[in-house]
Amino acid sequence: MKAFVTGIAGFIGAHVAQHLLDAGWQVCGIDDLSGGRIENVPEGAEFQQLDCNEPLDGVMQSFRPTAVFHLAAYAAEGLSHHIPVFNYQNNVVATANVLGAACRADVEHFVFTSSIAAYGHPESDQPFDEEMLCHPCDPYGIAKLTCEHHIRSVCDYFGGPQFTIFRPHNVFGPKQNIADPYRNVVGIFIRCALERKPFPIFGDGSQTRSFSYIDSVAASIAASPTTKDAANQTFNVGGDHPLSVRELGETLAEIMGVEPEFNFLPPRQEVQHAHADHTKVQSVFPAAFADEVDLRTGLERMVADVRQHPIADPTPCPSAIEIPEKLPPSWS
Ligand SMILES: NC(=O)c1ccc[n+]([C@@H]2O[C@H](COP(=O)([O-])OP(=O)(O)OC[C@H]3O[C@@H](n4cnc5c(N)ncnc54)[C@H](O)[C@@H]3O)[C@@H](O)[C@H]2O)c1
Numbered sequence: 001m002k003a004f005v006t007g008i009a010g011f012i013g014a015h016v017a018q019h020l021l022d023a024g025w026q027v028c029g030i031d032d033l034s035g036g037r038i039e040n041v042p043e044g045a046e047f048q049q050l051d052c053n054e055p056l057d058g059v060m061q062s063f064r065p066t067a068v069f070h071l072a073a074y075a076a077e078g079l080s081h082h083i084p085v086f087n088y089q090n091n092v093v094a095t096a097n098v099l100g101a102a103c104r105a106d107v108e109h110f111v112f113t114s115s116i117a118a119y120g121h122p123e124s125d126q127p128f129d130e131e132m133l134c135h136p137c138d139p140y141g142i143a144k145l146t147c148e149h150h151i152r153s154v155c156d157y158f159g160g161p162q163f164t165i166f167r168p169h170n171v172f173g174p175k176q177n178i179a180d181p182y183r184n185v186v187g188i189f190i191r192c193a194l195e196r197k198p199f200p201i202f203g204d205g206s207q208t209r210s211f212s213y214i215d216s217v218a219a220s221i222a223a224s225p226t227t228k229d230a231a232n233q234t235f236n237v238g239g240d241h242p243l244s245v246r247e248l249g250e251t252l253a254e255i256m257g258v259e260p261e262f263n264f265l266p267p268r269q270e271v272q273h274a275h276a277d278h279t280k281v282q283s284v285f286p287a288a289f290a291d292e293v294d295l296r297t298g299l300e301r302m303v304a305d306v307r308q309h310p311i312a313d314p315t316p317c318p319s320a321i322e323i324p325e326k327l328p329p330s331w332s
Contacts, residue, residue, distance in 0.1 A: 001225075004065035004107075005029040006052050006098055007072030008045060009036030011176040012113065012168070012221070015214050016069055018042045019222035028063045030056075034318040035074060040175050052094035056101035067109040067225040068102040068161075070095060074318055076182040077117050078202075078268055080140035082327050086319030091143040092150075099154055102161060109225035110161045114148050116169035116236065116276055117141030129277040130167075130234050137271070148234065155232070164224040165234040166217075169276060173214030173298060174305035180315040182331060186211065186299070189249050190306055193256040200330055203267030205246030210275050212238030213298030219288035220281055229284045236276035241295060255299055265330055 003020045007013035008029025013036070017027050021044045029041060030050040041047045048059055052072045060068075073091045080087040095112070102110050119128045120135035136142045148165050155163050170185075178187030189199045217237050224230040243251075246262065253260035282289050293301070321327060 001066040002026045002028070002063060003067050003069060004060060004063060004102075005045075005069045005071065007031055007036065007070075008047065009033055009038055009040045010071065011036070011040070011173070012171060012214065012218060013069070013071040014040035014042060014175050015173070015218035016071065016222045017045050019218050021045060023222065028059070028065065030059065031072065035177055035180065035315060037177070052098050053089065056098060057104060060101045060105040060107075064105060065102075065107055067111060068098065068107050069111045069221065070098045071113045072098075073113070075115070075140065076180070076317075077115075077138055077140040078270060079182040079317065079331065080138050080143070082321050082323050083317070083319040084139040085322055087139045087143055090318070091140070092146050095147040096150060099151060103154065103158060107161045109231075110151060110155070110163045111221060111224050112147060112151055112163065112165050113221065114144040114165050114167045114234075115141065116167050116238070116274055118145040118148065118167060119274075121271055122273060125273075127275040127277040128236060130236060130280055162225075162231040164230045164232075166221055166224075167234065167236045167276065168217050169212060169236075169238040169274065170209045171212045171214055171217050171238065173302050176302065177315060178306060179312040182317060185245060185248065186252070186302065189252045190256070190303060191311065193253060193258045194306070194311055196258065198261040198263040199249045199253075200263045200265055201245055201249065202265050202270070202328070204264065205249065205262065206244050206272075207270065208242040208244050208273045208275070210239040210242050211248065211295055211298075213293040213295070216288045216292050220285040223285055223288060227284060233280075233284070235281040235284070236278055237281045238276060238278065239295065240278060242273070242275055243295065251296065252299060252303075255296070255303055265328060268328055
């Protein structure tokens with residue numbers, strides 16, 4: 001079987017590709033390297049540096065994939081308010097382009113990484129489940145939900161390909177970009193610890209997230225085309241244990257042997273508590289969750305991986321700021 005992976009030089013894409021190679025798939029991936037690193041592309045995978053907005057029929061038709069895993073995106077949720085045109089071009093229009101090429105290449109299965117951001121603000125204190133109505137509250141979440149609707153409608157209208165949509169949240173682990181100041185709080189804190197700088201926190205740090213170690217997330221995404229009950233389904237995927245951002249910082253400081261020091265910034269408009277129910281994904285992909293890694297072990301593994309590489313220069317924002325109003329000063 002052949003898998004075409006967009007965003008293969010990124011964090012989740014690289015892990016998904018590795019799972020696919022381990023399972024005997026032939027893998028071809030593309031990435032524009034705007035946020036990923038060429039070193040992330042697993043050995044054994046073919047690679048082309050390509051933007052998902054470019055014509056993809058050539059590469060898709062010569063490789064003839066069985067399944068397409070579309071993971072490329074710029075996933076900076078908070079910043080998306082300030083770069084809406086870029087966000088919709090890179091995350092929505094590009095998805096339509098990848099899916100169109102997949103349809104023309106007669107792909108059997110299309111896998112898409114949406115996000116918990118599709119839900120927006122919680123309407124109760126219950127964790128989000130897949131049946132809840134979505135009310136995304138930022139351009140990134142709106143883009144992800146739009147892609148979900150587009151994928152369902154295309155697959156329904158044309159009678160295929162089958163699709164599986166994942167809504168991950170706060171995923172972390174080895175290979176993650178820790179040099180992007182606009183996203184990945186775990187990576188931002190690790191980098192600050194290495195540089196002996198205080199950890200930046202918007203507000204008082206009481207906002208909670210369930211941080212998710214990469215293994216079970218990547219394993220379930222990779223297994224979806226060959227898992228019968230995953231066809232034409234949507235799954236939340238990620239960790240189950242809420243932690244405040246401040247507690248995350250304290251835990252990381254302890255692991256890295258530094259004093260926890262915080263730089264509290266004015267609060268930004270964001271979801272205060274975001275948690276998802278994972279009953280469905282755990283029942284359809286039990287093997288992916290058999291050896292789930294706990295938060296502390298996951299953080300230790302990520303720190304150990306980061307320490308093996310030189311600290312990269314900050315990743316530039318892939319777009320000019322379109323709306324500077326209300327841009328947090330720390331991002332200017
Ligand atoms: N990491 C998380 O916590 C999380 C949570 C929810 C959803 N997701 C989604 O999962 C997917 C993977 O995220 P990630 O954390 O691995 O991010 P990442 O930035 O590490 O990987 C994304 C990759 O896509 C590439 N890319 C971006 N735009 C591109 C384009 N137009 N053409 C080609 N390549 C492009 C980047 O260079 C990068 O290598 C994304 O769709 C993201 O929205 C991630």
